[in-house]
Amino acid sequence: MTYRRVSPDFFNGTTEEVASKLLGKILLRNIENQILAGIIVETEAYLDSDDLASHSAVGMTERNRAMFGEAGLAYVYFTYGMHYCFNVVTGEVGKGSAVLIRSIEPKEGIELMKKFRGKNDINTLTKGPARLCQALKIDKRLNGVDLKTSSEIYIAESDLKNFEIVRSRRIGIQKSKEKLLRFYIKNNHFVSKK
DNA sequence: TTATGGATCTTCT
DNA sequence: GAAGATCCATAAA
Numbered sequence: 332m333t334y335r336r337v338s339p340d341f342f343n344g345t346t347e348e349v350a351s352k353l354l355g356k357i358l359l360r361n362i363e364n365q366i367l368a369g370i371i372v373e374t375e376a377y378l379d380s381d382d383l384a385s386h387s388a389v390g391m392t393e394r395n396r397a398m399f400g401e402a403g404l405a406y407v408y409f410t411y412g413m414h415y416c417f418n419v420v421t422g423e424v425g426k427g428s429a430v431l432i433r434s435i436e437p438k439e440g441i442e443l444m445k446k447f448r449g450k451n452d453i454n455t456l457t458k459g460p461a462r463l464c465q466a467l468k469i470d471k472r473l474n475g476v477d478l479k480t481s482s483e484i485y486i487a488e489s490d491l492k493n494f495e496i497v498r499s500r501r502i503g504i505q506k507s508k509e510k511l512l513r514f515y516i517k518n519n520h521f522v523s524k525k
Numbered sequence: 526t527t528a529t530g531g532a533t534c535t536t537c538t
Numbered sequence: 539g540a541a542g543a544t545c546c547a548t549a550a551a
Contacts, residue, residue, distance in 0.1 A: 375543070377543075384543070385543085386543080389536095389537075392536075392537075393536085394535075394536060394537090395536095408535090408543085409534075409535060409536095410534090410535080410542055410543070410544070411532085411533075411534085411541095411542060411543095411544050411545080412532065412533030412534040412535075412542090412544095413532060413533055413534075413544080413545080414544050414545070416543060416544085418543090431543060433543085455545090459544070459545070460543070460544075461543095461544050461545060462544085462545075465545095501543070502543075502544095503542090503543050503544070504542095504543055505541095505542090
């Protein structure tokens with residue numbers, strides 16, 4: 332299986348556009364000489380203004396610095412004392428916006444994902460932002476990495492087409508929860524929540 | 526099947 | 539000192 336990385340201009344456009352364009356694409360992880368891959372089935376947009384749920388709402392800090400970088404960088408943060416979450420940075424330099432990858436459908440390297448997760452259940456292998464980071468061994472070392480050039484982690488094209496995109500409220504937030512900034516592939520089993 | 530609390534630590538106030 | 543873009547085991551129903 333060969334993978335074709337998306338072109339650099341894939342990350343241009345608004346955060347909401349990138350969030351919906353990421354659906355159906357492949358998230359690639361190159362680790363221990365093996366490929367881990369899955370289809371992105373669920374994303375959330377976090378905007379640079381008028382979005383109190385976004386980490387960037389408080390301005391740039393040491394933690395969210397990557398969000399303010401150029402589009403196509405990875406923003407990985409640690410939360411709840413034990414979990415990492417993976418984001419794709421969007422927008423102009425100096426503006427803090429990103430797309431949270433909430434869930435992928437595992438396609439390749441499933442055995443290694445199970446090893447990293449310490450679980451054998453395929454149904455919850457990569458369903459949820461913290462679980463997919465665990466399955467792909469994503470941690471803060473990947474914060475700020477450029478998805479346009481990195482060989483460790485990047486986004487690739489897929490031939491998946493003809494799916495329906497559903498837009499809804501974001502999960503697990505307290506502020507700005509009324510905004511419809513979550514995108515997922517309709518009827519996909521690996522979407523974390525309906 | 527749903528509800529609850531614990532884990533556990535970084536960041537910001 | 540409190541809260542958090544979460545997950546899991548356990549308990550209750």
